[in-house]
Structure formats: structure tokens, C-alpha cells
Amino acid sequence: MSIALYRTASLPRPLIFGGAILAASLLLAIFPSVFAPYDPNAFDYAALLQGPSTAHLMGTDNFGRDVLSRVIHAYTIDMQIAVFATVFPFLIGTVIGALVGYVGGISETIFGRIVDAVITFPFLVLVIAIVSILGPGLLNMYIAVGVVGWVFYARIIAAEVKVQKRLDYADAGRAMGYTHMRIIFRHLLPNAITPAVVYWMTDMALAILLGSSLGYLGLGAQPPAAEWGVQIADGKNFMATAWWISVFPGLAIVLTGLGFSLTGDGLAEVLRTKK
Template sequence: MTTLAPAGPAAPASAAVAVPSRSRRVPPPAMVWVGLGIVAVFVVVAGLAPAVAPYDPLAQNVTDALAAPSWQHLLGTDELGRDVLSRLIWAARIDLLIGFLGAALPAVVGTVLGALAGYFGGWVDTLVMRVSDLVQAFPSYILVIALVFVLGAGPVSILVSMTLVSWVAYVRLMRTEMLRVRESDYIAAAKVSGFSRQRVLWRHAFPNSIGQSLVYLPSDIVAATLGLAALSFLGLGIQPPTPEWGAMIAEGQPYIREQWWLATVPGLVIVVFGLGLSMIGEGVEAWGRE
């Protein structure tokens, strides 16, 4: 983060200088780079799915159904003879897209509302916090399931439901930081310099309050990905035959004793992806404390 330090009691705004925080001089811990590497592999594989996947993920071959892993099918085939590896690779596209958007959209809504509530206070703060209390009164997963049931299954309804439920966490994080930052000396100096309230908020207070929300974002991506997998497992998420990790776990569950890889491998993929994001979040948080 950067803060603005006035040059003196009577210094004009143009004399303010940027003071780099220590975290910018200290390199990120190795945990961050490892997590970024894991997530980058998923992103690259998803982006290159047409070239990387060995088979069409929707192509069926019932004569080769439930085949064990082999050189022809590295992760075997499912109950319809579809190549499991190809379906995993193509599923990364929809899971990563909804995972990232399912966290980014609530982050944008929540941080903006939290910034307004914390900076202006008064009726704005009361309205935002009472609405957030109302949303938080319901169990999040049950509320998402109810919204998806009303809106209908599909990517759009899932993103809308996640946004309506998940923005509350960002509101509280941003409001708490904004309440602290708005009392800082450099904010007072900016106000004395004659800047408008909007400029002080978005140019000075907001950038210095968003740190905790950015640290929380990777964990929320994990939660969004798991939420999508849970909805698909229950039949409310991505509908077949589109490949999706949670749906693949559900499809492989009846064969868990004999063809254990059908349900286990998609679960492991979700775990590894979540591990990479968790390492990024924990590493950035530790980096910020240095």
C-alpha cells in the first residue's frame, strides 16, 4: 500500500509524496510463487483444452465403458465410455471461470458498498449494514441453493446467486478498514487541501483500505469453486453432458468400489486447485505483515 505524507503543516497537496510500504521492498514468500504456479498450470491447461485434451469430452463409446486407466485412456472412461482425462481438462474451463467470477463479482459489489458505508457513515452505513445482516441471517449454502432453484440451473443463475450471498464478507472487511483509514493523517491532509469527498475516498482512502479484501479473495475463489461443485453434485449446477468436476464426482459415486478413480480424481483436482489458491492467500497475508 502507499500512503500520502504531507511535507509540512502548510504544504500544498502537490508536495505530498508517496511512501512505499515495507512489503513492497520485501520479496513475496516462496509460498506465493508455488501457489501462483499451481493456479497458472490450471489456467493454462483450461485455456489450451482443445489442444491438450486427447479426446472429445462428449464423445461416447459404450463398448469401452468403465475401462480402467491405460495408455489409451490415462484415467480410464466413465459409464458412457467418455475419456475421464479429457472431461477433467474441459471441466477446468467452466469451474475456473465460475470460481473466479463467483468471487470477483461479490468482491466488487462488497468492497464498493463497504467503502461507502465506512467512509460516509450515517444512513448509508446503517442501510448497508442492516441489509448485510439480513443476508447473513440465512445459511449461505441454503440461500444459494434456494436462489438457484428459483432462478434455474445454469452458469448465470449460479453467478447471480453467489454474488447476492457472498458480498457481505467483503462489506465487513472493507468497512472495518475504511473506518480506520479515514481517521489517518494523510486523509485529513487531503481534506484540508480542498479535495472533494469523492476524490479523497477513491484516490486516497480506497486504495489503502482494500488490502484485506485482496487477501480474502483467493479463499473466496476456493469457496466459489467448492460451491459450484456442490451444486453440480446435487444436480442444481452445470447440467450434463457439460463436464464439471462436481458433476463428475456425482457420476462416479455409484462405482466408487470398483472404479474408484471416477470420483476420486476429480476430488483431488479440486483439492490441488484449492491448495494453490490457499497458498497464495496465506502467503500474501504473511507478506503484508513483514
């Protein structure tokens, strides 16, 4: 017990607090029906626009739906967005960045031009443009983010691999006759991937903001889905009389994003300490 307490106490506080927030978020995302007191899509015309009370802790919306239940069920969609909107850019960018960083030469030049073309435009504008072409919905949002987002991971990995390939252990691998793929993916990449993992945690927080923004604009999750951006859009016309419809989903976005950000900061601190 004392060893376990010591190990927990030695962890950075951001990692502990961020991990606790994410653990609670995952529980709500996996088991929303256990925690939600009502059906998130059940209309109750006898309880329209009721403020927070003992019966409805976060009030009800303009259809009489329980806001707390909708906020809880939204964890399922928004945590899904956090994962699927970032995992594919992470994987694709990691592979391309590792190859570009190792090979260099003309591939690095071409990659540099692609990076310049992407970062010339604001990320959100590019995603909105692609989603507008493909049509609204979560799948098209994932495609749009994947088309643009892999570049940032690839740039991080390429820079790290470029440094690692000059070290002695990489020369030793080449001297022993290892294939280039083995050197890249079994030796260089494990030592170069740490910054990308830390960035991934922060990127998941940004993905939730992006998903909520697209939901608000009608390009992400579609009504009547319980999603924080959709809920905020539902309540925008009632801010003066029923502020709780938009405020509580907004607080959920902030809290969950804080969890990812703190976890990323904590991981960065742990990895810096190990080095």
C-alpha cells in the same frame, strides 16, 4: 539472473507453490484441447468403465468417455466459476463498503442490519434457495452468489475505510478541498483494499467448491458439460466398481483450491512484510 533468483527466493513458499498451481490451472483452462488426449464428450461403448491404463490414464466413465480429458476440460468451467462467482461480489462489495465506511451514521446502521440478516443463514443454503427459484445454470449461480457474497467484502472494506478516514492524510485531503469521491476512491480505498484482495483469493477456492457442489446437486453446470461436480455426480453410483470417475475430479478440486489458498496466504505474508 542473480537478482531475479534472489527475488524469487525471497518470495514466501506458499506464494511460489500456489502461483505454480494456478499457472498450470490457467494453462489447462485456456488450452484444454492441447492437453486433453480425447474429446471429453465422445462416447466409446467399447471402453465402458475401464480402469486407469496407458490408453486412458484416468480410466473411462459409464459412457466410455475419457476421464482425464473431462477433468482437463473441466478446468475451463471451474476456473470461470472461480472468477465470475467472486469478481462481481468483490467489486460491488468494495464500492458499497467504501461508501458505508466513509459516510457512517445511518448508512452504517442499515448496512449492519443487512449483514446480520445475511449471516444468520448459512451461505450455501441461501445460494441454493436463490438458484432453486431462478433455475439451474451457471448464470443463475453467479446471480445468487452476487446477491449474497458482496456483503462479506463490504464488511471488510467498510472496517478498513473507517480506520483510514481518521488518519492525517485523509484530513489533509479534506482540508485541500478534495471531493468526497476523490478521497474515498483515490486515497482511502487503495490503502484499505489489501485485506479484501487476500480474502478474494481464498474466496475463489470456496467458489470452486460451491460450483462443484451445485453441479453435483444438478443446480450448477448441466450435463453433459465437463465440470468436476457433474463428474462426481456421474460416478456416485459406481464408487464400488469404478472409483476413478469421481476420485480424480475430486483431486482436481482439492489441488486447485489448494493453489488459491496458498496464493492467498503468500500474498498476506508479502503484504504484512511490506507494512
